[in-house]
Structures are given as C-alpha cells and as structure tokens.
Amino acid sequence: MKILALSDEVVDFIYSAQVKDRFDDVDLVLGCGDLPYYYLEFVVTLLNKPLYFVPGNHDTPSQTLPDGRMAKQAEGCVNLDRAVAREGRLILAGLGGSIRYRPDGAHQYTDGEMAARIASLAPRLWYNRLRYGRALDILITHSPPLGIHDGADVAHRGFKSFNSLIRNFKPRYLLHGHSHIYRHTDVTRTQMGATEILNVYPYRVIEWEGAP
C-alpha cells in the first residue's frame, strides 16, 4: 500500500497537474492539518483516491476558496477529527489541533482536553482490538507527541496524551505535522514500541508492505 501524507504547506508541484504523474499509484491520501480546503479538494479531484484529514491550529472552519465560494468542508474529503473510520481493511483514527497557546484559539487543546478527546474514541478502539485484533492502524494528528519531533516553545510542544495513546493502543503509524523542518538533520522518524512516528511536513510517501 502506498500512502501520500500532507501537512502544513501547499507544495507547488502537488498543487499542479504533475501530482497525477507523480502520485498516480497512491492508494490513500492523508492530511495532517494546516492545509487549505482548496488544496485538499485539488488533490482528491486529481488523484481520485480516498482522502482523510484532520484540522491544524491554523485552520478556520469556514474558508474562502479561490473561486470566491465559502466552504465549511473540503468537498470529497473526510474530516477525521476525533473519529475512527474503516477504509477497506485499514483502521484509521484522527485527532486534530495543537496544544493550547491562546485562550481563544480554534483547534487548540490543553493536554487534559486532548486526553478527554482520546477517551471519547477509546470504546471504538477497544472494540476494534476485540473484533480485529488491533485497535487501529494509522493515527493522523496535527501535533506530535510530547518530546518527539516537538518544539521547545509553547505553541509547538507535543501532547503527552498522545504518548499514552501510543502505549495503550499501539497504532502501526502516527503521522503528524505542525513541526516545520528547517534543517536536514531534524529528526522526522521515531520508533516508539510498535508505533512508527513520522513527521510528514510538508509531504511524505509511506510504502507499507503487508498492510492489512
């Protein structure tokens, strides 16, 4: 299985007809936040593959599209925020947003609030473990876990509750954005137990041999 994951930045060659040639063999597209609806709609239209995304801390619920339309949702795409979905045999879950750094910020949560969001998914995840032998395959988030690919400043600190989620539910992958990469030495892949944590900024192709 081949997955195209996107986050945080509109990449010129992806937002062009070239995306069709480069990523025609992709099976699934995942958006890890801070991506405008027009970009997601463009990619889903050209690739014509399922696209699931979560919002980032810079995403506003209503956005003006290039043609002037107001959109409340990226058409043809599935918002997976605080949700669990089955795509074929794959089990996906999503948790958008970043750590709260402004009292009124949209898609911002304290670690306690994020833990409550995770708790609301837990029954589905436990059910999956009983039914399918695993809670979930891929978790898409905007923020990284605490201490993994995160930043020292308040706005870029990761969620501690994600570290617990990884220990409890053991997804095969956690894909996130939010941490922009400025140096080629920045770490973008970390293994934590059974989970491979990947920073996908601004895009990343994941080839998963033996995907369910």
Ligand SMILES: [Zn+2]
């Ligand atoms: Zn962000």
